[in-house]
Amino acid sequence: MDAPLATRIDTIFVPARDTEGAAAWYARLFGMTEIFRSAGYIGLRFAGGDPKSTALTLIPAERVDPDAHVAFNFFSPDPEALREALIADGREVTEIHDQGAMRWFDFVDPAGNRVNVCSFAEDA
Incomplete structure (x- = not known):
């Protein structure tokens, strides 16, 4: 495989x-610690946890609507290859965006959910 x-x-x-x-x-309440802060976004992870464990990112919002945002993202070491695989599968896919050290794109899954893919240096 x-x-x-x-x-x-x-x-x-x-x-x-x-x-x-x-x-x-x-x-x-949960013992989380800040791992990054940028333009109002605040990333948190459980204190003492694996640096590659799933993080929680608070995103600035005028109002909170659970259907209006991406609920999670996948980390990919090769976002170009994953994007091409999603396109080949017939998924709606955005362009890859560069945001400093992070690259990302969104796609729509078969159920209509917007999902995000990100990529960055793992030692960052």
């Missing part, structure tokens, strides 16, 4: 009107 094109669910996205307050709440 060929190597998998995605290797884990990387991030669960949670919209929040107050990402600072939400981050403090997750830290207090």
